[in-house]
Amino acid sequence: MSFRPIIVLAGVLAIWSAAASAEAIKIGVTPGPHAQILEAVKPIAAKNGLDIQLVEFSDYVVPNAALDAGDIQANSFQNQPYLDNQKTDRGYKIEPVGLTVNFPLGVYSKKHKSWADVPDGGKISIPNDPTNGGRALLLLRDKGAIKLKDGVGFKPTVLDVADNPKKFKFVEVDAAQSPRALDDVDAAVINTNYATQAGLDPVKDPILREDPKGPYVNLIAVRAADKDKPWVKILVDSYHTPEVKEFVLTKFKGAVLPSW
Numbered sequence: 001m002s003f004r005p006i007i008v009l010a011g012v013l014a015i016w017s018a019a020a021s022a023e024a025i026k027i028g029v030t031p032g033p034h035a036q037i038l039e040a041v042k043p044i045a046a047k048n049g050l051d052i053q054l055v056e057f058s059d060y061v062v063p064n065a066a067l068d069a070g071d072i073q074a075n076s077f078q079n080q081p082y083l084d085n086q087k088t089d090r091g092y093k094i095e096p097v098g099l100t101v102n103f104p105l106g107v108y109s110k111k112h113k114s115w116a117d118v119p120d121g122g123k124i125s126i127p128n129d130p131t132n133g134g135r136a137l138l139l140l141r142d143k144g145a146i147k148l149k150d151g152v153g154f155k156p157t158v159l160d161v162a163d164n165p166k167k168f169k170f171v172e173v174d175a176a177q178s179p180r181a182l183d184d185v186d187a188a189v190i191n192t193n194y195a196t197q198a199g200l201d202p203v204k205d206p207i208l209r210e211d212p213k214g215p216y217v218n219l220i221a222v223r224a225a226d227k228d229k230p231w232v233k234i235l236v237d238s239y240h241t242p243e244v245k246e247f248v249l250t251k252f253k254g255a256v257l258p259s260w
Helices: 004-021 033-047 062-069 078-091 130-142 174-183 192-197 229-241 243-253
Strands: 022-028 050-056 074-079 094-099 106-108 123-127 162-163 169-173 185-188 218-223
Touching: 022 033, 022 062, 022 229, 022 243, 033 050, 033 074, 033 192, 033 243, 050 062, 050 192, 050 229, 062 074, 062 094, 062 218, 074 078, 074 094, 078 094, 078 218, 094 229, 106 192, 123 130, 123 174, 130 185, 169 174, 174 185, 174 192, 218 229
Parallel strands: 022 050, 022 074, 123 169, 123 185
Antiparallel strands: 074 218, 094 218, 106 185
């Protein structure tokens, strides 16, 4: 007499029971690295009873609106200065619950092989949202290209440029459209996720690159009312695993850096 069918049936029932009891959440991400990393997190979270469903957004504005409205339960795409700005401007009750990765910002050009080749009066595109636009200007300041007024914090604007010795002309564009601006400007400041989507190499291609240390570490955010729920800890713990860290280091080869 064989008990194998009974054992197999018991195993199937156990798997079915675990799947049936898994809590499902929707996480908003931008296409590219954020989505790819969460795909690596999904099987780890599933083993701990959390079914992650990814919802991709093509810009930086909608994911927080969707989270605040309850259309999704978490998002993973932004850094703390951006979240702070969104909360101030829009009154969102959203809180960070865990750090993820850092994407050093880059300056790219199709017309010039080095930053020194960018001519006087050259056009430089920067993102038009306050956080990423400010971050772009801080990068240019830190590299000695411009000087900013004292006390500008993390969100300077072009009006805060105190000294522009090469008389650069700043063109503000939607962050997602920055790669397309490369044909029309001398150089473009582009976020890593949009650079990779456009086929750019965020390690080899930039003619200037941001210091990876700083306040621009990305994070997982949830509604304030949800931050102490058990699934939040499962999500963060599943992300903060050696397996996910190894995935990031292997997959992105320095373009994206683990920050936990």
